[in-house]
Amino acid sequence: MADDKPRFKPYDRPAGGWGAAAATAKILLEQSVVTKGSRALLSMNQPGGFKCPSCAFPDAECKKTLDFCENGAKALAFEATKFRVTREFFEQQTVSALMEQSDHWLEMQGRLTEPMRYDAKTDRYVPVGWDEAFALIGRHLRALDSPDEAEFYTSGRTPNEAAFLYSIFVREFGTNNFPDCSNMCHEPTSRGLPPAIGVGKGTVVMEDFDHAEAIFVIGQNTGTNSPRMMTNLFEARKRGVPIVAVNPMPERAFMRFTEPQSVLQMASFGSTQIASEFVHIGIGGDLAFMKGMMKVMFEREDGGEKVLDHDFIRAHTVGIELLREDVGAQQWPDIVRISGVGEDQIRRCAEIYIRSNATMICYGMGLTQHQEGSRLLQQVVSLLLLKGNFGKPGAGIAPIRGHSNVQGDRTVGVDEKPSQAYLDRVRDVFGFDPPRRHGHHTVESVAAMERGEAKVFIGLGGNFVRAVPDTERSYTAMRKLALTVAITTKLNRGHLVHGREALMLPVISRSERISTAAGEQFLTIEDSFSNVTASRGVLEPAGPHLLPEVEIVCRMARATLPDSKVPWETYMTDYNAIRDKIAEVYPDIYSGFSEKIKNPSGFHLDVPPRRRVWPTPDGKANFLSFPGLEANAPVADPEMLRLATVRSHDQFNTTVYSYNDRYRGVYNDRMVLFMNADDRIARGLKAGCSVALETISHDGVARRVHGLTVIDYPMPRGSVAGYYPELNPLLPLDYHDKISGTPAAKSIPVRVMAASRDAANA
Ligand SMILES: Nc1nc2c(c(=O)[nH]1)N[C@H]1C(S)=C(S)[C@@H](COP(=O)(O)OP(=O)(O)OC[C@H]3O[C@@H](n4cnc5c(=O)[nH]c(N)nc54)[C@H](O)[C@@H]3O)O[C@H]1N2
Numbered sequence: 052m053a054d055d056k057p058r059f060k061p062y063d064r065p066a067g068g069w070g071a072a073a074a075t076a077k078i079l080l081e082q083s084v085v086t087k088g089s090r091a092l093l094s095m096n097q098p099g100g101f102k103c104p105s106c107a108f109p110d111a112e113c114k115k116t117l118d119f120c121e122n123g124a125k126a127l128a129f130e131a132t133k134f135r136v137t138r139e140f141f142e143q144q145t146v147s148a149l150m151e152q153s154d155h156w157l158e159m160q161g162r163l164t165e166p167m168r169y170d171a172k173t174d175r176y177v178p179v180g181w182d183e184a185f186a187l188i189g190r191h192l193r194a195l196d197s198p199d200e201a202e203f204y205t206s207g208r209t210p211n212e213a214a215f216l217y218s219i220f221v222r223e224f225g226t227n228n229f230p231d232c233s234n235m236c237h238e239p240t241s242r243g244l245p246p247a248i249g250v251g252k253g254t255v256v257m258e259d260f261d262h263a264e265a266i267f268v269i270g271q272n273t274g275t276n277s278p279r280m281m282t283n284l285f286e287a288r289k290r291g292v293p294i295v296a297v298n299p300m301p302e303r304a305f306m307r308f309t310e311p312q313s314v315l316q317m318a319s320f321g322s323t324q325i326a327s328e329f330v331h332i333g334i335g336g337d338l339a340f341m342k343g344m345m346k347v348m349f350e351r352e353d354g355g356e357k358v359l360d361h362d363f364i365r366a367h368t369v370g371i372e373l374l375r376e377d378v379g380a381q382q383w384p385d386i387v388r389i390s391g392v393g394e395d396q397i398r399r400c401a402e403i404y405i406r407s408n409a410t411m412i413c414y415g416m417g418l419t420q421h422q423e424g425s426r427l428l429q430q431v432v433s434l435l436l437l438k439g440n441f442g443k444p445g446a447g448i449a450p451i452r453g454h455s456n457v458q459g460d461r462t463v464g465v466d467e468k469p470s471q472a473y474l475d476r477v478r479d480v481f482g483f484d485p486p487r488r489h490g491h492h493t494v495e496s497v498a499a500m501e502r503g504e505a506k507v508f509i510g511l512g513g514n515f516v517r518a519v520p521d522t523e524r525s526y527t528a529m530r531k532l533a534l535t536v537a538i539t540t541k542l543n544r545g546h547l548v549h550g551r552e553a554l555m556l557p558v559i560s561r562s563e564r565i566s567t568a569a570g571e572q573f574l575t576i577e578d579s580f581s582n583v584t585a586s587r588g589v590l591e592p593a594g595p596h597l598l599p600e601v602e603i604v605c606r607m608a609r610a611t612l613p614d615s616k617v618p619w620e621t622y623m624t625d626y627n628a629i630r631d632k633i634a635e636v637y638p639d640i641y642s643g644f645s646e647k648i649k650n651p652s653g654f655h656l657d658v659p660p661r662r663r664v665w666p667t668p669d670g671k672a673n674f675l676s677f678p679g680l681e682a683n684a685p686v687a688d689p690e691m692l693r694l695a696t697v698r699s700h701d702q703f704n705t706t707v708y709s710y711n712d713r714y715r716g717v718y719n720d721r722m723v724l725f726m727n728a729d730d731r732i733a734r735g736l737k738a739g740c741s742v743a744l745e746t747i748s749h750d751g752v753a754r755r756v757h758g759l760t761v762i763d764y765p766m767p768r769g770s771v772a773g774y775y776p777e778l779n780p781l782l783p784l785d786y787h788d789k790i791s792g793t794p795a796a797k798s799i800p801v802r803v804m805a806a807s808r809d810a811a812n813a
């Protein structure tokens with residue numbers, strides 16, 4: 052718990068700059084890794100070094116001698132920490148006692164050092180040998196009535212080599228049950244974009260920032276979650292490029308930012324206003340906002356002006372008529388009411404868009420995590436298509452991915468709905484018949500556990516129970532399992548909420564060296580812009596008993612599949628042999644992998660829309676229809692507020708580094724509710740009072756979170772925000788995007804319940 056009183060003090064300094072530099076130094080000190088951490092930081096994102104374990108934003112093409120940010124340094128410091136969780140630690144406390152500790156406390160205990168097995172008799176984790184651990188996994192998996200009774204989760208820090216082998220192992224075992232962190236994240240990108248442009252990835256590369264004439268950043272907190280992208284926005288701003296930030300929270304980095312890489316700004320305490328246009332959108336208002344922009348464009352066309360790229364539309368697209376009809380039917384008062392944005396500002400943004408010959412639209416969870424996230428993204432595509440913003444320098448769609456290799460994991464086979472063509476390739480390359488029926492995504496896997504149909508859960512990284520919706524329900528579901536396995540670096544809630552038997556298997560992390568019988572090995576990852584680069588750890592592993600993720604996957608496979616057709620022994624030691632197989636399974640994008648990866652800055656995986664080639668069924672880019680203005684089902688309840696669950700500046704997903712959120716001015720507390728003062732007053736609440744939130748739903752389940760301190764914050768009326776994962780109990784499992792299954796974590800309908808005596812207005 053927080054050790055001090057909660058404090059709210061608006062942050063009046065720029066984001067980045069000396070504040071970030073001071074924070075970086077403090078973290079290295081706290082984790083007692085100043086020398087080791089600083090040395091490692093010099094290798095991070097440099098040729099011959101390792102890839103930052105934090106976000107998926109690409110490297111800066113070696114332009115900088117240092118390429119990391121405060122939050123990358125944080126991720127590294129917490130990975131390289133001197134603190135250790137040993138067998139003595141587990142001797143001293145039961146799992147039930149550990150359950151009482153906060154997520155922050157669990158994280159602070161340090162790196163796991165040896166494999167552990169849950170002992171039900173003593174309610175403690177006890178040491179287990181690696182061989183015994185793999186044998187236990189093999190026994191459980193082989194005992195299942197059907198391979199579909201197992202769920203194989205992946206979190207996006209896993210490198211390509213481990214993820215590829217995992218996907219082969221699980222398919223040879225016989226299921227496509229691949230719940231993945233991406234299912235809660237950019238799955239609307241993976242599922243929504245292919246019908247529109249033929250690929251489920253972004254279409255921009257780093258150089259596009261240098262050629263863009265306008266940049267929209269929608270629903271993304273860049274300064275906190277992809278800080279290195281601020282450098283690109285800063286450079287673009289210096290060139291006079293308009294930057295439109297669309298967000299219900301006036302995130303600090305868009306307002307004022309000091310570029311830590313700029314000697315001049317650092318020396319002069321200067322800062323730059325990054326957003327030339329800040330659009331203070333209501334939660335879920337983006338569809339209406341974009342339709343408003345399109346309406347302006349069609350109106351201008353009707354008036355005889357030429358604002359659309361007609362040549363592009365004629366040559367490359369189908370379906371504009373339906374879009375035009377739908378947009379024409381939308382009325383300004385509705386657009387303004389639902390978006391929460393004034394008509395004049397929407398017209399101004401449309402003007403910026405019309406004048407620009409090359410526009411990039413970047414987005415994050417503020418767009419994906421809605422009930423119609425996938426279809427919403429298809430309208431981002433429509434907006435871009437209207438001006439031919441694909442396949443030219445400076446233009447395109449830019450989903451800013453989360454985990455450092457989440458995109459790569461999907462590319463190399465972690466996919467619960469694999470294509471038949473891919474399965475044919477796996478069959479031809481490996482000589483076994485992979486299962487053809489589709490498997491479970493994350494939400495479906497929790498439902499399967501709940502029904503008692505799933506028996507085994509294996510987590511290759513991540514903190515599944517804490518990341519998924521409906522916390523209590525998910526805990527109960529998880530506890531029904533026969534075996535849970537966590538392949539992991541550090542202690543988290545997912546190890547404490549476990550099956551009847553449980554294993555904790557510690558791994559060598561991204562920043563650490565991997566040596567096998569065949570010598571030192573490197574790994575590869577794919578960033579948000581589809582660049583594949585090598586990652587070589589430089590630090591000694593956190594302990595002598597840790598194993599690389601690749602080896603863990605190979606040994607699970609050997610223990611489970613005695614008659615396997617795959618040479619696991621070879622892959623365990625020689626990672627080039629794995630890359631050769633990746634090249635065979637994906638010849639279109641990965642041929643010559645082992646050669647190409649020798650290039651110090653890696654190589655780019657082909658994204659056909661960059662060449663104006665559309666791998667859709669009709670070979671065209673499609674304007675897909677999504678009538679109306681709402682990205683979430685309207686709720687007829689006058690008390691309703693839309694809740695967005697967001698990240699603070701001091702967390703990485705479920706990992707809580709501290710209780711502060713510097714840029715939003717929150718200190719010593721995460722149980723806060725950001726609310727517009729008028730919404731508070733309208734509910735008769737005092738500033739700073741404590742409230743409970745309750746989800747508005749119709750399934751008869753009461754979902755409440757108590758003890759939230761109300762903070763008067765510049766939120767649009769009707770929109771509130773608080774922190775993930777503390778507020779996950781409010782997110783119903785079934786409240787998700789229908790196409791992708793992604794939980795609508797940014798638009799939970801809630802009502803405020805006055806929770807304590809001081810709540811009523813004085
Ligand atoms: N330091 C750090 N870096 C990270 C992570 C981390 O936890 N910490 N997580 C990584 C991962 S896995 C991911 S996916 C990314 C996440 O990076 P982001 O996408 O930036 O994640 P969030 O904090 O969830 O919030 C996104 C933003 O959406 C806004 N928003 C909420 N609702 C709406 C809406 O209806 N419309 C619009 N336009 N905006 C809205 C919020 O105010 C917030 O600014 O970051 C990655 N990088």
Ligand SMILES: Nc1nc2c(c(=O)[nH]1)N[C@H]1C(S)=C(S)[C@@H](COP(=O)(O)OP(=O)(O)OC[C@H]3O[C@@H](n4cnc5c(=O)[nH]c(N)nc54)[C@H](O)[C@@H]3O)O[C@H]1N2
Nearest residue numbers: 206232235236512513514518538541543696704705775796
């Ligand atoms: N309400 C709400 N829920 C959300 C979100 C939200 O915005 N709101 N965001 C969603 C999103 S975008 C995501 S991506 C998910 C995140 O879901 P996950 O990816 O499951 O969660 P993380 O917190 O990133 O996982 C952290 C754990 O990964 C392990 N780990 C760290 N590094 C390594 C490594 O190198 N190898 C291995 N094997 N393990 C490692 C450590 O044990 C650490 O505790 O949460 C989702 N849930």
Ligand SMILES: [Mo]
Nearest residue numbers: 236237453454
């Ligand atoms: Mo994510």
